[in-house]
Structure formats: C-alpha cells, structure tokens
Amino acid sequence: MTAHLFTTSSSVAAKVQLLLLSLSVTMAQSYSPAFAQVQVIKMGRGDSQNRENVSQNREEASQQGDAAARAQYDSLVDQYFASAFAFAPSWGTQVGFHQYDKELEDLSLTALKNNEATLIEYRRKFSDPAFLRLPKAQRLDLSMVQANISASLLDLQELHSLNRDPDRYPSLIADSVFSLAKRNFAAVDERLVSVIGRIEKAPALLAAGRANIEPDKVPRIYAEVALEQLPGTIELFKTTIPAAFASANPVLKEKFEKANSKLIAELVSYQTFVKEKILPNARGQFAIGEAAYVKKLAFDEMEDEKLDVILANGYKELRRLQARFKQLAHEINPKVSALECFESIASEHPQPDKLVSSTANVLDRIAAFIEEKKIVTIPSKDRVTVAESPSFMRALTFASMDTPGPYEDTAKEAFYYVTPVESDWDKKRIEEHMRFFSYADLLNTSVHEAYPGHYVQFLWVKHAPSKVRKLLGCSSNAEGWAHYCEQLMIEQGLPAAAHESNYKDKKPEREKLEQEKLELVQIHDALLRVCRYIVGIEMHTRGLSYDNGREFFIKEGFMEKANAERETKRGTKDPTYLVYTLGKLKIIALKAEYMAKMGDKFDQRDFHDRFLKCGFPPLKIVRTEVLDLPSGN
Template identity: 30%
Template structure:
C-alpha cells in the first residue's frame, strides 16, 4: 500500500507557468497604490508559505523514514513511534495542522495560494484517513512494512559505505522495539491475507538480514562497526523471524474480515484523491473499460493467434520470454523506450539520469515490479527498477508462467521507467516548490504510469504490432480487474476467491499473479487508483487538447500535467481548465452495434459476486 510518497515537480521554463504549476516565487512588497485586498492576499500567501514550511518540518519529525528517504539524512536510522501514544500524537498533530490550513480563506489567497492550500489539505486528509478511519494500524502489516524497508541504506550510494553501515546499524537497533509495538497494536483475529503478507514480509526481512546483509558490508574494515553490525543483525533477525512465526501461529483463527465497507471506501476516495463519484458510477466506468480492453484483446488475438482462446493467445505471448530473464530483458528495453520518446517528441526529458534494473530483495516481493527513486534532497544518485522473481514454493509451471513475455515486460518497463514513474520524478526533481516535490497522490503517480502504457502504444511503440498490443492490453486488463476487485471486495461482498477467478478469466493472468493480485486487493484497497488515475488523465487530456490541436498538443499536455507535483488529479484539472476541482472519467466512444462484443458469461462483477 502506498500511503506516503515522495514526488517532485517540473519547473516549466523557469516557472513561466508559476500561478498554475505552483512554483514558489519570492514575496515582494506591494507596489505603490496596490489595493488593500491585494496586499492582504499577498500577506496571507506569505503566511501560507511559512505554514507549509512548518508542516514539512513537523511531518519529517513524525515520519523520520519519509524524511530520510527524501534525502534528509539527519533522520537516518530512526523509526517512527508506533505505540498507541505515538500514533495518537501524530493524529493530533495532523488535526491541528488541518485546522491551521483551513483558516486560509479563499478571499485571502491568490490562485496559487488556493491551490497550495488545497494540496496541503488533501495530503493531511489522506494521512488522517489511513491513521484513523481505515483501522489499518491495528490489523494491516502493509501499514508498517514500507517504513521498515532498509533499501535506502543498502542500495542508495548517498554516502560512503561505512557511513551508510552506521545508519543501517542504528535502524536495526531500533527495529526490535518497533516490531514489538506493531505486534502489540494488532487486534486479533486478523484477516488471512494480512497474515500471509506479514509472514512473507517479516520472514523476508529475517532471511535477507541473515543471508545478504553481512556480505553487503563485508568490505568495511572497521572492527567496531562490524561488531555492532553483528549484534544488531542478530537482534533484528530474531525480532523479525519471531514476528513472522507469531503471525503464522494466528492462521488457525484467521478471518476474511478485510472489507472497508462502502462508507469508508467512499471516504477513502475523497480524503485521498478528492473523488466524489458515486460507487455505482465508478463500477460502471470500470466495467466499461474492461469491456473495451477485452474487445481490443479479442481483435489483437484474432491476428496474433487466430482460432485460439484469449487465454491461449496470452499464453502464446507469454511464451516469448525475454532473453536472460526478466531483469536482463528489462535492462535491454530501457534505451529503446527512451529513444522512442525522443523520436516521437512525446514529453520533455529534462536530464541525463538513467535507472538501473535489479532483482527485488526478499522482503519486498509482494508485487512483480517497482522502482525506488531518490528523494528531492538527494543529488546525482541512481534510481533502481526492481523486478521480483517467482515464489520458489510455487509449482515449476507457475514459476515459469510468472515471468512475463517480452511484450508485457516492455509495458512494465514503460510504466516504471520511460515515460512512467522515473520520468515523472525527473521532472519534479527540478521543481521550485518543495511541498510538490515531496508529496504525491496514489492516483497521480500510478495513474500517470498506467496512462503512459496506452499512450506509448497509441504512439506506435515497437511497431504497434498485434503482439505488442497484447502486451499493453494485458497490463490494462490487470488494472481493470484491480479496479473492480477493490470496489467489489470492499463494498460489494466479493470474496478473494471470486477476485482471483476474475483475474484469471477477465484479467487473463497466470495463477500465481492472480492469487497475488487478489490478496493485494484486501490490504491495498486503493489499488483501483491505477485505472482511476488513468481515466481521469485521459479525460483531462481530451478536454485540454481539443482546442490546441488535439494529438499535436500531447507533449504540451504531458509537460503541463507533470508540473503540478502530485496533488489529487481533480485539483490539477481545475488548474488546467479553470473552475472548481472535479473528477471526470474518460469513457471510450460506443462501438457500432455490429462491433459490440458479447459480455463474457463468466464475468463476476462486484455487485453480483457477494454469494
């Protein structure tokens, strides 16, 4: 689950579009004869800037892992206070911050100030939802596991290895207390999928600490540091393995009580993304996009694998594996993706940075791929695109099926690197407003990355062949089923087994991925944001470019969109089009009657899957 994100903002030619993009400008004295109202607004804007700076400082103190990941290394080695008292202190602080920002009225701020205030309020509301309303602090390991990741100290060369070793030791020294606090917070019984996540995550930490950590720091020739590492590593292995064992022991009493319920789910959407679309309309939009992509898959498969079922067609694509495996295959793809962006002039590439590709560490393999990007306070450091190997406990056939075909991997690489997450952060690393560099919404980041997949195919990636289209559509169907599973499992009574079936039959996923994705939906209800964000971006692009040349304005649209940091997309829509923030989802034009595909008979939609 992505509760907290680091993000950055693009500065459009030295803050040319500052009022829209939120680029920070120096406060100046009011001009002679300036109206009193304008002077008051300027004063309130300056006060808002101070409030934002104070919020960032306070947020770092309450969330030291977030701070260290952003590049504030005075917070290295620290973990949050996960005790009930610590969580309450953070919650109380957020409420006080919300009250302070809400006092900045529309009449006392200019356009830029109102945007910044609303952006800050959205970040606060999102944090408060996960802390208070979700209940995740008391049952969901995903609430904590992101904070516990030590990857920053091990893979990010922000300092000499000995310095990072010292930070890592301090992290490990703090870990047993943090794990005990987490264990004490959990209110039994726990949902089965949450237990499995915790067992895999904490067990993965223990395995990683034991097998990999000593080798990583072996070259540091400092006896005192090595002695401290040996002690901290032993304690960390014990703490995390004990936690995994304790969670595993709860399995006989496990429940299926993971659903947020319709009321909390709707609140999540508004608090985190400023989306107020009724759930039945959201569900209908997801079903329409699923039908659109299934129809396109049927057409592509008719050319690529005539006479085969859709599942057989997808299996044929998946059989064309990347040479050397997924990690080597992704490495080979990145240069071509970047060159395609340049050749097609799709979006500005603002710097020379590149991303590395590595195998995901054992404690973070709950999804196939992700990318770690240095925070905005870091300079000249690499980003790492991680790819998870299949679970070695799965049957051999399922392990083989988990490794995607070259075309699916191509769009995973587009999502994670060019022009997805990595390019987004290249833009925002060059922003003028620090808040926008630090905080990004789930739908903004994942919506952009998922949008890029279809946009790249539409621009002709890899010749836009039927096989290439199958790769893009496989990713789109996966996200469509995530969208419907999130709504179904949390508001419509859909079971995890029904979700898994839907991933197999409608998402055309292999068995391992289907199980993994259905489980993720229970502890990450916001994973509908891939499709939700994509559909909001596609509608915004259509509305913004219609009087600017349509497709000819795509690059201009992309650069402008990336300039806002990472606020809820309805706030971006209001900045680009004017008016009040509004969530609008793109829907494909209806096909001619003769082209309308029949509804798949095995489709289990959230509303009908409660039994």
C-alpha cells in the same frame, strides 16, 4: 505519494475544499475594496490625487495581505512537514532529508495518540481564513495538505491499519534500513552508523506491533501475507544488509553485527507471534465498507463521482478491452481462441537468469523512440538501473520503480525492480511467473515503469514548483500517467521488436505481426488494471469474496492462477487499486479537452510537458492548471 501515515489528497472533503477555493477568489476581491472605502471616507471626495492615493493604497493593501498570508502559509507548511518527518523519519530519508537517517518510527500507543492530536491541530491551523487570500497555486496546494491530513486521520481513526495488519511493522523496518543501503548518498561508514541507529530501535517497533495488533480484528489474509513476507525480511538482514556494508570499518561492523543479530532474533520471534497468536485468531474482515471507501477515494484522489458511476465506468472499460483483446487475437491467429493466442505470446520470454539483462536492453531504445517522436521531454540524461526486486518486496509485486527522493542531491540512482523466480519453485510455477515477462510484456512494463512512465514523471517532480508538489501527490496521477503511457506508446507505433538488437531491420509484415502481439499484451495488462478497479470496489463495498475476486481476474482478465492470487491478495490490503484505470481514463478525457481548446495548435509534447510540470497532484488540480481554469473547477 507518501509511504507512511502522512498520505495524500481529497474529495467529499475535496469537494468541500474546492468549493472553499472557489469562494476564496470572491472573498479576496472583496477584501481590498472594503479597505479602499474606508480610505475614501477619511480623505473626502473630488480630489484626483486622493483617488490615485486610494488606488495605490488598495493595491498595496491587497499585496500586503497576500504577502502576509503567503508568509504565514509557507511557515506552516514547513512546520507541518517537519512534524511529519519527525513522526515518519523513514519517509524523511526517502525524500532526501538525511538528518532523519538514524531515527525510526515510534508507533507506540502514546506516539500514535500524540500524532493524532498533532494532525487535528494542523487541520485547525490550515483552516485559517487568512489563507483565502493566497494566490491560486498555493490555494490548490493548501487543498492537498488539508486532504493529506484527512487521509492520515482516516487511517488512524477509522481504518485502524496499525491494529489490523501485522505486516506493517517488519516491512517498515525492512524498508527503512534498505533505504540506507541501496544508495550511496554518504560514505559507507556514515550510512552504517545510521543503519545501526535504526536497527537498535527496531525491536521497540516490533514490540509496538505486538501491543497494537488485535488478533480478532486481523483479516486472516493479512496474517498469511505477513507470514509470506517475513522470511524475505529475515533474509534481508541475514545477507543483503551485511553484504552492503562489507567494506565498512571493522569496529562499526562489530557493533552492527551485534545489533543485527538481536534484530534477526526479534524478527523470528515476531514471526512465531504471527503464526501462533495472530493467525489462529484472525477473524477480521478485510473489507473497509462503502462509507470508508468513498472517504478514502475522496481524501487520496479528490475523486467525488458517485461510486455506482465509477463502478459502471469500470465495467464499460472492461467490455471495451475484452472486445479489442478478442479482435486482435483473431487477427493474429484465427485458428485458436483469444486466450490460446495470448498464451502463445506469453510463452516467448527470456530465461529466468536473463530477466534483468533483457529488461535493461530495451530501455535506451524506448528512450530514443520517445525523443524521435517528440512524445515528452525527458529532463535528464540520468538512466535507470535494472535490478532484482529485494526479497522482502517479492510477495506482492512483479515489477516496480524506486526513484530517489525529490530532495536527494547526491545519490541519484533509480532502480527498476523486476521480481525473479525463487529457488524452491517447481517448473510449473516458474513458467507461470515468467509468462508475465514475455518480450512484449517487458516492453510494455518498461514503458510503464521507466520511459515515459514513472521514471520520467519522477524527473519532472524534482522540478515541481513547491515543496507541497514535491512531497505530496496521488496514485491516480502517478499510476494513471504510467498506464496512459502504455496505450500512448502503442498509438505512437513503438517498435514491437525493440528487445532485439536488429529491431530496425525487421520486414514490414513481421513488424505488423509483432505490433499486434505487443498491443494484445498491452490490452492484457490493461485488463489486469481494470480487473483491479472492479475487484477492489466490489470486495470492499459490494460483498465480493476473496475466492470470487480471484476467479474474476482469471475469467475476466485472462490471468494465470498464481498471478490472480497475488493480485487478489493485494486488493484486500489496497482497496483503491483502481487508480491505474481511473487515472488513465481521466487523463485521456483531459487530453481531449485540451485538444479541443488548442485546435490546430495542439502539440502532444506540449500537453505532456504541461501535465508533468504540475508534479503529481490529484487530477482535478492538474485539469485546473492545464486548462487554466478558476480554482473551483
């Protein structure tokens, strides 16, 4: 997924685009016979040599047409991404193109208008009829690029996030500079030169934020989230970034300190601006409405199911999970309620200062289990580094995976971030937070984030078959895969005591109990995802209030209040965070189709490898490729 205005894939448009792709097969086939017919008229009939020449000319014409279209398409793709990285240089750094490291996004009104015009022009160019002659794989890639353009234009023309979300600007600065500090892709002095380049441009980005933000269109919750995030961003530049470059050349450090001091002052001033100018006047609605929601789901995920059907599927999965949750809890301890049973398991967690080490301990054991059970190929011996979530990310995440870009050749570190407790929290809030990291939850979260979830998929994306597949994708694939893996590993019998060094020596009856506890936790995490699914749709399209959304997480998902608050805040800014459950359900359905097709020859590692070798495109495209369907299906 791309992190900036150049985003992902499609489906009102995707549906139209897939229709165009299905038509392209017919049109490509009709192209060369028409050419051949002209040759027959010119050469006459009855001559077998002439007929052979006609056949040869027809084949050559078809190949030349494809070759010409392919060359035109490849060139246009290169131009498009060069334009994308010029507009979003932070994304260029993240994917491994370090010629953009000194640059920072220009989000001034003039730059945004120019970007909009550029996107419209690329939309026209990628609609060239010549591309109907592309091979199937490139036609599918083309649909991803076109949807990516549509998603970017949707944000610029209808969602107006840069006018409504004051957090976008400081968080972009933090993310762009931190990306230069966290990986050693170049010498420390070289990276510090790039940091200085970005920091010197950062005040202009904050000024663009002041100019672009329209306070009366800002939802109050967006202003509140910005004020929650800003102290962490300021702290990043006060401590984390200077510490990362402590060994740099003294002359460079002096230049950095001067620019950094100015940026910190600008961030503090921006914080005051949000607090005094935006927050008191923030009267905007966070809900984007059904029309925009359907478009976003279409362009981002190529999802074209009716929204009522999607919502009904979510409620069906919610009820299934709730029933299983209650059944498991009764089997574990019939003397208490399901929620009390879960809470007793959630209380079994590491001490806060052991969170990172406890998480790291389970990773190698999970990877070994995957190899033993032949679940999926792990295409690298490189392992994940577990670390605390950076301060500027903590307001909206418990755990996350940060992988190097697909074109990063030097710094291959991947970071599995877990969010620690804060020093000013009281005991109650610390306990509520740590209950998310019970030993069973650490296992399940590690499956999701690392093995065989996000990290393994990232390793495959590095070998994806095209530039488009390496750079573009969708969340229902990436998050759907990781969430699917949680259920998969339960089904495969992942040892529930794998956090303990002697987990293989557990007695069968103890292991059975631990397995039930692990599944209960996995089901609880699945309930969180399906609550996101429902709350996201209903808050943005059905009038569900923020408070009622929070209560839905607590009542239907059995969540702690603090965590429910965090999840609801996220939903106001991330309308389509249904992608976890949406993707999981579609992958399960695809697996069933593939099993039916293969019969006795079905092999789960083969299926998972086939899935991952596609990259992470919309699941419609994965289905087409895994089942070897015509491109319109």
